[in-house]
Amino acid sequence: MNTCKISDSVIKRLPRYYRFLGELKSQGLNRISSRELSEKMGFTASQIRQDLNCFGGFGHQGYGYNIEFLYSEIGKILGLDRPKNAILIGVGNLGKAVALHINFEAQGYHLAGMFDSKESLVGQIVRGLPVRSISTLDEFCRESRPEVAILCIPKDAAVAIADQLVSLGIKGFWNFSHYDIALKYKDVSVENVHFVDTLMTLSYRLKNTD
Amino acid sequence: MNTCKISDSVIKRLPRYYRFLGELKSQGLNRISSRELSEKMGFTASQIRQDLNCFGGFGHQGYGYNIEFLYSEIGKILGLDRPKNAILIGVGNLGKAVALHINFEAQGYHLAGMFDSKESLVGQIVRGLPVRSISTLDEFCRESRPEVAILCIPKDAAVAIADQLVSLGIKGFWNFSHYDIALKYKDVSVENVHFVDTLMTLSYRLKNTD
DNA sequence: TAGATTGTTAATCGATTAACAATC
DNA sequence: TAGATTGTTAATCGATTAACAATC
Numbered sequence A, B: 001m002n003t004c005k006i007s008d009s010v011i012k013r014l015p016r017y018y019r020f021l022g023e024l025k026s027q028g029l030n031r032i033s034s035r036e037l038s039e040k041m042g043f044t045a046s047q048i049r050q051d052l053n054c055f056g057g058f059g060h061q062g063y064g065y066n067i068e069f070l071y072s073e074i075g076k077i078l079g080l081d082r083p084k085n086a087i088l089i090g091v092g093n094l095g096k097a098v099a100l101h102i103n104f105e106a107q108g109y110h111l112a113g114m115f116d117s118k119e120s121l122v123g124q125i126v127r128g129l130p131v132r133s134i135s136t137l138d139e140f141c142r143e144s145r146p147e148v149a150i151l152c153i154p155k156d157a158a159v160a161i162a163d164q165l166v167s168l169g170i171k172g173f174w175n176f177s178h179y180d181i182a183l184k185y186k187d188v189s190v191e192n193v194h195f196v197d198t199l200m201t202l203s204y205r206l207k208n209t210d
Numbered sequence C, D: 001t002a003g004a005t006t007g008t009t010a011a012t013c014g015a016t017t018a019a020c021a022a023t024c
Helices: A008-026 A034-041 A045-053 A067-078 A093-101 A134-144 A155-167 A195-207 B008-026 B034-041 B045-053 B067-078 B093-101 B134-144 B155-167 B195-207
Strands: A064-066 A084-089 A109-116 A129-133 A148-151 A172-175 A189-192 B064-066 B084-089 B109-116 B129-133 B148-151 B172-175 B189-192
Touching (some): A008 A034, A008 A045, A008 A067, A034 A045, A034 A064, A064 A067, A084 A093, A084 A134, A109 A134, A129 A134, A195 B008, A195 B172, A195 B189, B008 B034, B034 B045, B084 B134, B129 B134, B134 B155
Parallel strands (some): A084 A109, A084 A148, A148 A172, B084 B109, B084 B148, B148 B172, B172 B189
């Protein structure tokens, strides 16, 4: 096992491994070699072995990798087995879609509360949960201690609420807003979901077909 | 101007430049140096100059960059000024959210049609557009010639429909499904939006706070 | 002119790929 | 044992950063 610092590139590939292995598992397969996996995933076999060896020797020489075992190990590396409380801020079109569409439990998340500043939304039931007034955020967080906030609000609203969320103990943001949280708060984890960026790169690629 | 092949890393940073410059522009600023921009964006000034010089010399020695001009040039590089017809496949929670939430026009896209296989959805109006039956896809594409398909359907459905879309002339996919289109069709552009992946990497980062 | 800042080349750093000994 | 495939080291490749001459 390589004790090197794990690079961002490796971490970003882990969910993809997890996804492919989950599928192989559900197809009832038992073992796979790095070469076979490389053909399915479009990585090199070398890269796959390098990536996995950042975390431990999960394979067996002459055999390959046990799919079920590797799947479960990558899940643990990602921390999917650890329960994580999350709150969702902003229950507009996007927030509603996120709440309804994402199967949080499959990654160990529990959506504990949903908040909006718009009084007309408060009390509405989405995914079996009531939308709460943003004014009750402090109280709720002191009781439920969520560690993740999902930001489905515009940039200005995100700027306005980030301090409060961090001081209430939020350790990670799943950030759909255009506010660059990571630049200000160095000790929280941030994953940005900037769809529109990918729509722009698609536009570029269409024009420059390679 | 550097005529090197533009790397993926550079292309992925362009939307971010576009976003930051748009904001500076709306703040009424005229010029900015690579150093000032680097402080705002969290890149190095060197990288900014390198990136921009892949496409041309947009700055002036001793002055910096004209914000309005650079913003507009990056928009052109990304091809946002070119009109692009798009169709959306799958009008469930996710598809509806995408249709309602994304301001396609700001990137030069026009959402021309929406399709679903579920007959109960057909005829429903979303964002002023009727949901069409998937059985009318051929006819519609031969008339409207969309070049982009937005896939908001499950993996199996995506596998089943990709051939048809490619043969109907689709050149780019904005892919929310878990089907890896790019592996099979080498001559189409694909941008994957795999939210759940970022939810997993967030889980990892929470566990390994760096 | 002096000061500032670009465009661009060179140096460094890190990530990917290749190679191969270890070993199942 | 022979064949297969890993884990790991070494080589390559590409991306980022540093440096500086050009020039506004």
